[in-house]
Amino acid sequence: MSDPELARTWLRTENPNLDAAWNYAETNRLDQHIIALAAGLAETLRIDGPWTRALQIQQAAEAASRADSPATHATALNELGQVQRLASDYPAAADVQERALEIYRQIGDRLGKAGALNNLGRVRYLTGDYAAAADVQEQSLKIYRQRGNRGNEAWALNSYAATIAALGDRSRAFTLYQQALAMNRELNKPDDEANSLEGIAASEPAQGVDCLT
Secondary structure, three states, rough: OOOHHHHHHHHHHHHHHHHHHHHHHHHOOOOOHHHHHHHHHHHHHHOOOOOOHHHHHHHHHHHHOOOOOOHHHHHHHHHHHHHHHHHHHHHHHHHHHHHHHHHHHHOOOHHHHHHHHHHHHHHHHHOOOOHHHHHHHHHHHHHHHHHOOOOHHHHHHHHHHHHHHHOHHHHHHHHHHHHHHHHHHOOOOHHHHHHHHHHHHOOOOOOOOOOOO
């Protein structure tokens, strides 16, 4: 499907069938189907939950992917790390993202590396290690800009801006959020646009900055 919203609607409508298909694949140890279905369900599981189910699916996909290619394993680790972060298991999320990052470096996958760097930065932000978060997020942004990947650049800008605000530079954070907002509007990404708007409000004087999840 060419329209992301249509794809999400289809995934939500067919979720019971897809979930049943995944259960069948797991019961019968169909590793390729476990991996593929987990990847296809990943976004809606992160958004809609329940995260206990998301963890179950992504943990099984990560285990199944170990015998597959390094790229497949890194992708499964990256997805697992995101769910662990949402479930507030930050030590596990950081460990998994670092493992994914190392694989992406070994195989020379720069876009995969950028994603793992940004996700690692989000974990570090949530644990209060803002300087370390900014370091990896800057690396992520640099790669996306070099590759001309504007969609992911806008996503990473939101994350980086939250960290800059937490470090105390709200003026710079405000500018970064404005850049992200313009890009998200141009790319018709309403969820990320909402995050940018929330960040713009949070980076105003006397407002909170804990807007990254």
